Amino acid sequence: MGKREKQKQKHDRTQRGRDYYLQENDTAQPFSSTSTLSPADNEEEEEEAIDDADSDNNNNEQHPSHDMPSKFLLYQQSVQSPKGDIxxxxxxxLMYVGGRVPLHLQEDFCGTAFLSTEWLRSDPRKTAIGLDLDLEALTWCLENNIPKIGADGFSRISLFHGNVLQPLQSKLVEMDPEELVRNISLSQNTENLQVDVLESDVPTSSSAQDDKLTAKNFPMNGRDIVCAFNYSCCCLHKRADLVLYFKHVRDALSTKGGIFVMDLYGGTSSENKLKLQRRFPNFTYVWEQAEFDIIQRKTRISLHFHLKKEQRKLRHAFSYSWRLWTLPEIRDCLEEAGFRSVHFWVREMPDTTEITRTEGFGAGKDIKYEETTSFQQQDSWNAYIVGVA
Structure with a gap:
């Protein structure tokens, strides 16, 4: 067998490993958004499985397998549902501003900018801006998400590496133009096969070193919508920081009017140690919430993935230190930052003490959010908070 045939065989095996995890995901959502995670039905077995993953995960990081899916891909499949959010x-x-079609989106704490890239698909006039501190996630987006939009994708989205508290100092993420052209071509040729690039295949990218390519000096339209999803505002622990962030958002919105939308979860179960899991065909997603500090209102959230095919676990694939804000606190901070009105859209979630283990996308995904000014405490709820400028 010739060298070229051997390389092709190896490539085909790699592609099959990737495809195993690639499935349509129009309905998956964060655990408190529109899907259901269920309590681990055997805590001792679950603990043992996750604890055993420590050494496996360390080995995975040192010796990444070409068959191992990216943690960003797993996150997108199990946590996010951009079509529903959009x-x-x-x-x-349309409800609170109206008069025009929203075209310009900014996604803060964007990670892989999965929502932003989906935003661009429906209208060639749409643009998107993504901002995040994680350069690896932004790079993964450039390599995996944007090429699927089409040839004009890179001209309609700008990704910035920086802090949401200092957005004008963030740097445009750049890559080799020849590499981007190659990726667009590969994506167009393999889109029907739903093939993704692994993390180990991602070339090096960096934030722009030229100060001219900071957000401060980068031409951008006033945004119609700014969003911060996946409970990202809980990463801001101080009230002053939350108000400052909301002021930056207010400044970024169009002078013709715009909205800021964030999500938040709560309920009695949110202030206790909690572990929930959700089965997918090829992996299990585990949400682990540590003890809750009632004085600082802080907890630590860890996301784990149990991979069935490889019989491996990615422990602490993502970990966050969160302050769990209350709805009135968010409203007060938005008003202080200059938003003229604040609206709450809330939905009750299934009771964590009663739900049973589910397969696939879980139960209750069709329950809708409703606007309300009063909502009685429940075991679990999720909310969209809309600030109107």
Whole structure:
């Protein structure tokens, strides 16, 4: 067998390993958004499985397998549902601003900018800006998400590496133009096969070193919508920082009017140690919430993935230190930052003490959010908070 045939065989095996995890995901959502995670039905077995993953995960990081899916891909499949979020974003804009079609989106704490890239698909006039501190996630987006949009994708989205508290100092993420052209071509040729690039295949990218390519000096339209999803505002622990962030958002919105939308979860179960899991065909997603400090209102959230095919676990694939804000606190901070009105859209989630283990996308995904000014405490709830400028 010739060298070229051997390389092709190896490539085909790699592609099969990737495809195993690639499935349509129009309905998956964060655990408190529109899907259901269920309590681990055997805590001792679950603990043992996750604890055993420590050494496996360390080995995975040192010797990445070409068959191992990216943690960003697993996150997108199990946590995010950009189509559902975008549907609500457009609805909120038409309700509270109206008069025009929203075209310009900014996604803060964007990670892999999965929502931003989905935003671009429906209208060639749409643009998106993503901002995040994680350069690795932004790079993964450039390599995996944007090429699937088409040849004009890179001209309609700008990703910035920086802090949401200092957005104008963030740097445009750049890559080799020849590499980007190659990726677009590969994506167009393999889109029907739903093939993704592994993390180990991602070339080095960096934030722009030229100060001219900071957000301060980068031409951008006033945003119609700014969003911060996946409970990202809980990463800001101080009230002063939350108000400062909301002021930056207010400044970024169009002078013609715009909205800011964030999500938040709560309920009695949110202030206790908690572990929930959700089965997918090829992996299990585990949400682990540590003890809750009632004085600082802080907890630590860890996301784990149990991979069935490899019989491996990615422990602490993502970990966050969160302050769990209350709805009135968020409203007060938005008003202090200059938003003229604040609206709450809330939905009750299944009771964590009663739900049973589910397969696939879980139960209750069709329950809708409703606007309300009063909501009685429940075991678990999720909310969209809309600030109107």
């Amino acid at each position: 549907s609500y974003l457009q609805k909120f804009f």
